[in-house]
Amino acid sequence: MRDWPLFLRHDAVPGRYPVTRMRLTDRLTDGVRTALAKAGLPEPDACAWEVPRQAEHGDYATNAPMILARVAKRAPRQIADLVVKHFPPMPEVERIEVAGPGFLNVFLAPAWCAGALTEILGEGVTYGRGESQAGRRIRLEFVSANPTGPLVIVNGRAAAVGDALARLLRSQGASVATEFYINDAGNQFEALARSFEARVKQEFGVPAALPENGYPGEYLIDLAKTYRAEGGGLREGASEAERLEHFGRYAVRRIVEGQRRTLREYGVEFDVWSSEHDVREQHLPERVLAELASRGLSYEQDGALWFRSSEHEEVGDDKDRVLRRSSGGVTYFGVDVAYHHYVKFAGTDRVINLLGPDHHGYVARMRAAMQALGHPPEAFEVLIVQLVTLLRDGQPVRMSKRRGEFVLMEELLEEVGRDAARFTFLTRRHDSPLEFDLAVATRQSNENPVYYVQYAHARIRSIFRQAAEQGIAVARAADVDTSPLVEPAELALIKLLLQFPEIVGGATRALEPHRVAYWLQELAAAFHGWYRNHRVIQDDARLMQARMALCAAVDTVIRNGLELLGVGAPESM
């Protein structure tokens, strides 16, 4: 088990990207600030911009005057009028209007929008990156499935969400270490060891029954065959403890190897594979128990050691929790506290754990422990990834490893495909339960939203292939005259492209990758609609080059967006 590093140097993980471009909304906020200052009004600490649903309300709108009304003791519309009056001229803005109860509606200048294409193309793969997380070191744990069987469909959801979060955070400058924690100790480990030993005996023709709480899945039968084929024996002379250790370690190693392989096929690689067994071996639990005791955060009762969890009512735990059992063993909780305190928080600004809904009762005591040990409350975050209800032709498929009936991630990959599976998981909020009908997803795979987005990319690549076949030279981005782009549909498309950094930034801030997935569908729709009515390759060379630049920019954003989700962008489909 020594092949998994417990510690990882954060500087080994790439993640910082230089970004010089200033966000459009930051520029607009500056304008509002300047105007307010000139009018002698107080400035807001922030200014929320939204993209109005209706075109008449402009390209961006803010309710800042209404927010300021109370502090400034002026009517919202009066404030808004003053902002409009003093708003400094800037190339981005064509005009700014007051509307409704005191909204400020900003209309972007078409010529500036068209010109921004050059900038987007110049940024290329870095377009969408930001600096909001620059310099932050983040430890992100997800999946962490028990090493008692192959990965199932919920693990696929957690993997998709966790991997996308890592990509998002890195895109905003964070240094992220992704981690898979292996629960290779305790009762479940013992149950696995006993189950596997029974299967090995059966393989050798020795009658043996599975233990009460054993794992009946067929994978252990297969594993027993492999074990024997590799020359493994029954170990009859060894003590029970030695046998359990031997069979348990073997099973865990092979099962984790399988999980790792599946995740790799899914496109998810972890920076750290850590092991509960290792944490125990390094005596970290004893250390943290001593530290808690010396700070008066624990007490002995009924032969066990308890953490004063209930003294942290603000985090919502209602009772104290056992750290060390009266039988002497440290609980999973005790080990986890030690691991978080000494390892996860070492040189880390922020620890994020993705857990299943069955662990949500666990969150409060961990939060209390982290707080007690002096970690800032906001530095420890837990996201609950809700369950996947799996259907096959409308019939629920029960998922229980113990009963041996479940749908494997490998099957999901084979039936639905990597891109479609990941995208589907990412079109739901992670904290909302998801219904996934395998039969439907497979049968209607051509109508899956992921293909809609990928198709836009493939179409654009096709246009450029066509152009190449016709011997048309594509101008360099910096040399393209974008002024011929005046059609409403193409300006709308460009304005959408300008939103991309905001969307990525917002998705990162909220830890909600699904926002990117939804937005990409919107962008693809705008492109398909425009494409239908506007010819790219044509005799008017100036217009053609401008439109090719537009296509290239759309393509750049789609590829960057899919990349953030870990979804591929095929040249042709």
Next chain:
RNA sequence: GCGCCCUUAGCUCAGGUGGACAGAGCGUCGGACUACGAAUCCGAAGGCCAGAGGUUCGAAUCCUCUAGGGCGCACCA
């Protein structure tokens, strides 16, 4: 019993820290290719945002209660 999450179109789901007439995909119905990919596009139907109160200039969004659903409440992990 206590606590947490959820309830939006026929179905599956979006709706930044409350904002200006509620959105998408699928499904249904009706249209569109002798030019760059029809895995596409255009249009229609479909909603008392579970229900009732409250806060607010303004509520799907915040608060309270009710009904329905999920999960958690171990010296398991």
